[in-house]
Amino acid sequence: xxxxxxxxxxxxxxxxxxxxxxxxxxxxxxxxxxxxxxxxxxxxxxxxxxxxxxxxxxxxxxxxxxxxxxxxxxxxxxxxxxxxxxxxxxxxxxxxxxxxxxxxxxxxxxxxxxxxxxxxxxxxxxxxxxxxxxxxxxxxxxxxxxxxxxxxxxxxxxxxxxxxxxxxxxxxxxxxxxxxxxxxxxxxxxxxxxxxxxxxxxxxxxxxxxxxxxxxxxxxxxxxxxxxxxxxxxxxxxxxxxxxxxxxxxxxxxxxxxxxxxxxxxxxxxxxxxxxxxxxxxxxxxxxxxxxxxxxxxxxxxxxxxxxxxxxxxxxxxxxxxxxxxxxxxxxxxxxxxxxxxxxxxxxxxxxxxxxxxxxxxxxxxxxxxxxxxxxxxxxxxxxxxxxxxxxxxxxxxxxxxxxxxxxxxxxxxxxxxxxxxxxxxxxxxxxxxxxxxxxxxxxxxxxxxxxxxxxxxxxxxxxxxxxxxxxxxxxxxxxxxxxxxxxxxxxxxxxxxxx
Numbered sequence: 114x115x116x117x118x119x120x121x122x123x124x125x126x127x128x129x130x131x132x133x134x135x136x137x138x139x140x141x142x143x144x145x146x147x148x149x150x151x152x153x154x155x156x157x158x159x160x161x162x163x164x165x166x167x168x169x170x171x172x173x174x175x176x177x178x179x180x181x182x183x184x185x186x187x188x189x190x191x192x193x194x195x196x197x198x199x200x201x202x203x204x205x206x207x208x209x210x211x212x213x214x215x216x217x218x219x220x221x222x223x224x225x226x227x228x229x230x231x232x233x234x235x236x237x238x239x240x241x242x243x244x245x246x247x248x249x250x251x252x253x254x255x256x257x258x259x260x261x262x263x264x265x266x267x268x269x270x271x272x273x274x275x276x277x278x279x280x281x282x283x284x285x286x287x288x289x290x291x292x293x294x295x296x297x298x299x300x301x302x303x304x305x306x307x308x309x310x311x312x313x314x315x316x317x318x319x320x321x322x323x324x325x326x327x328x329x330x331x332x333x334x335x336x337x338x339x340x341x342x343x344x345x346x347x348x349x350x351x352x353x354x355x356x357x358x359x360x361x362x363x364x365x366x367x368x369x370x371x372x373x374x375x376x377x378x379x380x381x382x383x384x385x386x387x388x389x390x391x392x393x394x395x396x397x398x399x400x401x402x403x404x405x406x407x408x409x410x411x412x413x414x415x416x417x418x419x420x421x422x423x424x425x426x427x428x429x430x431x432x433x434x435x436x437x438x439x440x441x442x443x444x445x446x447x448x449x450x451x452x453x454x455x456x457x458x459x460x461x462x463x464x465x466x467x468x469x470x471x472x473x474x475x476x477x478x479x480x481x482x483x484x485x486x487x488x489x490x491x492x493x494x495x496x497x498x499x500x501x502x503x504x505x506x507x508x509x510x511x512x513x514x515x516x517x518x519x520x521x522x523x524x525x526x527x528x529x530x531x532x533x534x535x536x537x538x539x540x541x542x543x544x545x546x547x548x549x550x551x552x553x554x555x556x557x558x559x560x561x562x563x564x565x566x567x568x569x570x571x572x573x574x575x576x577x578x579x580x581x582x583x584x585x586x587x588x589x590x591x592x593x594x595x596x597x598x599x600x601x602x603x604x605x606x607x608x609x610x611x612x613x
Contacts, residue, residue, distance in 0.1 A: 118159075118161075118162050118163065119162075120162070120224065120227050120228065123159055123160045123161075123162065123224070124156055124157075124159055124160050125228055126228075126229070127157070127160070127228070127229035127230070127231075127232055128149065128153045128154075128156050128157040128160075128232060128235075129153075130146050130147070130148075130149065130153075130232075130235055131146075131147040131148070131149075131150070131153075132145055132146055132147060133145050133147065135447075135450040135451050135452075138305065138451070139417075139420050139421060139451050139452070140421070141305075141421070142303065142304045142305050142388060142421060143304070143305060144304070144305055144306070144308060145305050145306070145447055146210070148235075148238060148239065148242055149235055149236070149238075149239045153239075154186060154235075154236060154239040155186070155187065155189070157231065157232050157235065157236055158183050158184075158186040158187040158236060159187060160224060160228075160231045160232075161179075161180060161183040161184070161187070161224070161231050162223055162224060163180045163183075163184060164180065164223045167179070167180055168221040168222070168223060169218040169219070169221060169222055169231075169233060170218075171221070172217045172218040172219075172220060172221040173217060173218045173561070174217065174559070174561045174562045174564070174565035175201045175202050175273075175561060175564055175565045175568060176201055177197075177198055177200075177201050177202050177218075177237075178197050178198075178200070178201075179218055179233055181197045182194040182195075182197040182198050182236075182237075182240065183231070183233075183236060185197060186236060186239075186240065191240060191243050192247075192249060194240045195240050195241070195243070195244045195249055195251075196251060198237060198240060198241070199251050201568075202237075202561070202564065203272070203273065203276050203315065203318065203319070203564075204241075204269065204272070204315050204560075204564065205237045205238070205240055205241030205244070206238060206241030206242055206244070206245060206311045206314075206315060207241075207269075207298060207307060207311060207312065207315060207560060208234070208237060208241075208560055208561050208564075209234050209235065209236075209237035209238025209239070209240075209241055209242075210234075210238055210306060210307050210311075211298075211302060211306060211307050211560055212234060212559055212560055212561045213441050213559055214233055214234035215230075215441065215442065217559075217561070218233045218234075219231065219232070219233050219234065242311075245311065245314050250318045250321055252321050252322060253280060255279065255280060255282050255322070255323070256282045257282050258281065258282035258283055258578075258580060260282075260283045260284070260348040260349065260578050260580070261283065261284045261285075261286070261346060261347045261348055262275075262278045262283045262284065262285050262286075262347060262348065262349050262350070262351070262574065263285075263286055263287075263288065263341045263345070263347040263349075263350045263351070264278075264285060264286070264287040264288065264350075264351045264353065265288050265332045265338070265341075265350065265351065265352045265353065265354055265520075266287075266288075266289065266290075266296055266352065266353040266354040266355060266551075266553075267287045267288075267289040267294035267295060267296050267316075267326060268295070268296025268297050268298065268353055268354075268355050268551065268563065269296065269297070269298065269551070269560045269561075269563040269564045269567065270351075270353035270355075270550050270551030270552075270563040270564065270566050270567035270570075271287060271296065271351065271353035271551075271567060272287075272296075272315075272316070272319060272564070272567065273563070273564040273565075273566075273567030273568050273571070274351045274353060274548075274550070274567035274568065274570050274571045274574075275287050275319060275324050275351075275567075276319055276322060276324070277567070277568055277571035277572075277575075278349075278351075278571050278574060278575075279319075279322040279323055279324050280322065281571075281575055281580050281581075281582075282580070283348075283349075283578075283580075284323070285322075285323065285324045285325070286324075286325050286326075286327055286347075287324060287325070287326045287327065288327050288330040288332050289326060289327065289328045289329075289330065290329070290330065290331040290332075290354075291328065291329070291384060292328050292329050292384075293328060293384060294316050294326045294328060295309075295312045295313075295316060296353075296355055297355055297357070297560075298312045298560070299312055299383060299384050300376075300379065300380040300383055300384040301357075301376070301379050301380070301383065301411065301414075302379075302383065302414065303379065303382065303383055303414050303417070303418055304383070305417065305421075306414065306444075309383070331519070332354075332520070333519040333520045333522070333523040333524070334519065334523070337523050337524050338350060338352070338520065338523075338524040338526060338544065338547060339524060339525065339544070342544070342546055342547065348546065348578060349546045349547070349548070349574045349577060349578055350546065350547045350548070351547075351548045351549065351550070351567070351570050351571070351574065352520065352526075352534060352542070352547065352548070352549040352550075352553060353549070353550055353551045353553065353563070353566075353567060353570075354517060354520065354553045355517075355551060355552045355553060355563075356514045356515060356516050356517070356533070356552035356553055356556055356557055357376055357514055357517055358514055358515040358516060358517045358518070359374030359375070359376045359377070359510060359514055359515075360510065360512050360513045360514060360515055361374070361510055361512075362406070362461065362510070362512065364461055364462060364463055364464065365463045365464065366463055366464025366465060366466060366472065367464060369464055369466040369470055369471060369472040370466075370469070370470055370471035370472065371400055371471050371472040371506055371507045371508065372464060372472055372507075372508045372510075373507075373508075373509060373510070374509070374510050374511075375405070375407070375411045375412065375414070375415040375509050375510060375511035376411075376514065378397075378415050378418065378419075378509050379411070379414060379415060379418065381395050381396075381397050382397055382418050382422070387422075388418070388421070388422050397422055399419045399422050399423055399424040399507055400424065400505065400506035400507030401424065401425045401426065401506055402424070402425065402426045402427075402428070402504055402505045402506055402507070403416070403419040403424040403426070403427045403428070403505065403506075403507045403508075403509065404427075404428045404429075404430060404475055404503060404505040404507070404508050404509070405419070405427070405428070405429050405430070405508075405509045405511055406430045406431075406461055406508065406509070406510050406511060406512055407429075407430075407431065407510065407511035407512040407513075408429060408431035408433075408435075408438035408439065408440055408445075408455075409438075409439040409440050409511060409513075410439075410440045410441060410444055411511045412429060412431075412440065412511035413440050413444040413445065413447070413448050414444075415509045415511050416429060416448055416453050416509075417447070417448055417451060417453070419507075419509070420451055420452065420453070424507075426454065427452075427453050427454065428453070428454045428455075428456055428503065428505070429448070429453055429454070429455045429456060430456050430459050430460075430461060430475070430477065430503075431455070431456070431457055431458075431459065432458065432459065432460040432480050432493040433457070433458065433480070433482065433490060433491070433493050434457050434458055434482065435455070435457055437482075437490045437491070456477070456503070458479060458480045458481065458482070458493070459477050459478070459479060459480065460477060460478055460480050460493065460495070461475055461476070461477050462476045462477060462478055462500065463475070463476040464476075464508060465502070471506065472505060472506060472507070472508055473504070473505070473506060474502045474503060474504050474505060475502065475503045475505050475508060476500060476501070476502050477500065477501060477502070477503060478495050478496065478499050478500045478501070479495075479496040479499035479501075480493040480494060480495060480496060481493070481494055481495075481496050482494070513557060514552075514557060515531075515532060516528075516531070516532045516533045516534070516553055516556075517553075518532065520534070520553075521534075524544070525543070525544060526542050526543055526544060526547070526549075527542065527543035531556070533553060533554055533555070533556060534549040534553050534554050536548070536549055536550070536554055539569070539570075539572070539573035539576070540554065540566065540569055540570040540573050541573055541577070546577060548570040548573055548574055548577075549570070550563070550566030550567055550569060550570040551563035551566045551567065554566065
C-alpha cells in the first residue's frame with residue numbers, strides 16, 4: 114500500500130514549462146510554451162496530494178475530477194486520465210492552454226497554500242496532446258431520438274452544448290457565421306497561444322458524434338431564431354454566439370485611418386491568414402509604432418501579433434497599474450520578455466491625425482489610483498497637468514466587447530439592460546425551447562466557463578424535451594414517480610400497446 118503523500122514528501126518546486134526563447138519566438142507564430150515532456154509530466158503529477166476535500170474540483174467550472182486524472186497520470190495510465198477528463202471536458206488540449214487556472218482550479222489547490230500549486234493546466238494539456246498524437250476519442254453508444262437541435266455559434270459554449278445533445282441522441286446542427294468553426298478559439302487567439310490545428314482536431318472529434326457544422330451561416334440574417342423552431346423544424350435551439358461586438362472609448366480621432374479593434378486585428382491574423390500576406394489576400398499591415406489600449410489577454414495577443422508581423426515598436430496603454438491588469442500574469446510576463454513597452458497609469462485623451470487623416474499620435478494623461486469602484490479595483494483618477502503625446506501610426510482598441518445586436522434586432526428574445534440575452538436559472542430564454550449561454554448571457558468570461566454554461570443549457574434542453582439525463586437520474590435523492598417511473602425519465606420508457 115502506497116504511503117500517503119504529505120507536503121514535505123512531494124517534489125517541492127513546480128515543474129517549469131519549456132519555452133521558446135524570446136528573441137526567437139518574436140519572429141514566428143509557433144507556440145511559446147512547448148509543453149511538458151513525459152518526465153516533466155510525471156514529476157508534476159507526483160505533486161498532487163489527492164486531497165480528501167478536493168477544492169480543485171470545486172474550482173473547475175465543469176467539475177473535472179482533477180485528482181482522479183492526475184493519479185492515473187502518475188500511474189502512467191494516460192488513456193485512463195484522458196477518459197476521466199473527457200467525462201466533463203471535451204477540449205483538454207484547448208483548456209490546458211488558455212484557461213486561467215491560476216484563478217480557478219490552481220487558485221484553490223491545497224499545495225498552493227505552502228508551495229506553488231500543482232500545474233493542473235499543464236498536465237491537462239499534456240494528456241490532451243497525447244490523445245491527439247495517439248488518435249484517442251471517446252465516442253459512446255448513442256440511442257437515436259426523434260429530436261432535432263440547432264446550435265447558433267461554434268465557440269466553446271456551443272460545442273459543449275452540441276456534444277451533450279448529440280450524446281443524448283439528438284440530431285445536432287451547428288450554425289457558424291464565419292467560414293470555419295471554432296468561434297473565438299479560432300478568430301480570437303493566435304497560434305502562439307493556441308494553434309488552429311489543435312482546435313481543428315477537437316472539432317473533428319465532435320463530428321464523430323454525428324454533429325454537423327454549417328458555416329457561412331449568419332443566423333438573424335439568413336433566417337431568424339423563430340424560423341429555426343418553426344419553418345426549419347428544430348425542437349430546441351441553443352444560442353452561444355459570444356460577445357464579439359468591440360468597444361471604443363468615444364474620444365476624438367477614433368475614425369482616423371489606422372484605428373481598429375483588437376477583434377478585427379486578430380480575426381484578420383488568425384482566421385483569415387493575414388500574417389501570410391500576400392500568399393493570402395487579407396492585408397495585415399502594422400504601423401511602425403503600434404499602440405494597444407487595454408491590458409487584458411486580448412490586448413496581449415494583439416500586441417504580440419503586431420511584433421511578429423513587423424512592427425518596430427509596440428506599446429500598451431492602461432489606465433490602472435500592473436497589479437490591476439486583467440490579463441494572466443503569464444501573458445504579461447511573455448509580452449515583457451518580447452519587448453512590449455508598458456505605459457501603466459496612462460489614459461488616452463485624443464487621437465491626432467495627419468494631413469491624410471491617418472493617426473500619427475495619441476494624447477494621453479497620467480493617472481493615479483483612488484478609492485475602489487464597483488469592480489473592487491481602485492478607481493483611476495487624472496493627475497492634473499500631466500498630458501503628453503505618444504507617437505503612433507496604429508492604434509488597436511482592446512478594452513472589452515459587447516453583445517452583437519443582430520439577434521436582439523431580428524428576434525423576440527428578451528434582453529437585459531446591457532443588451533445580453535436574458536435567461537432563467539436553467540438558461541432558458543423568453544422563447545419556449547430556446548436556451549442561451551456563454552458570453553452572450555454573462556459578458557466576457559473564460560473558455561471553461563463558457564463550456565460550463567453550454568453543458569448547463571444542455572441539461573435544461575434535455576428536461577424541456579423530456580430526455581433521460583443520466584446525471585440527474587442517478588442522483589441519490591427521493592424521486593417523484595408516476596406509475597413507478599421517475600418523472601425525470603419521462604418519454605424514455607418505450608411502451609407497446611397490444612390489441613385485445
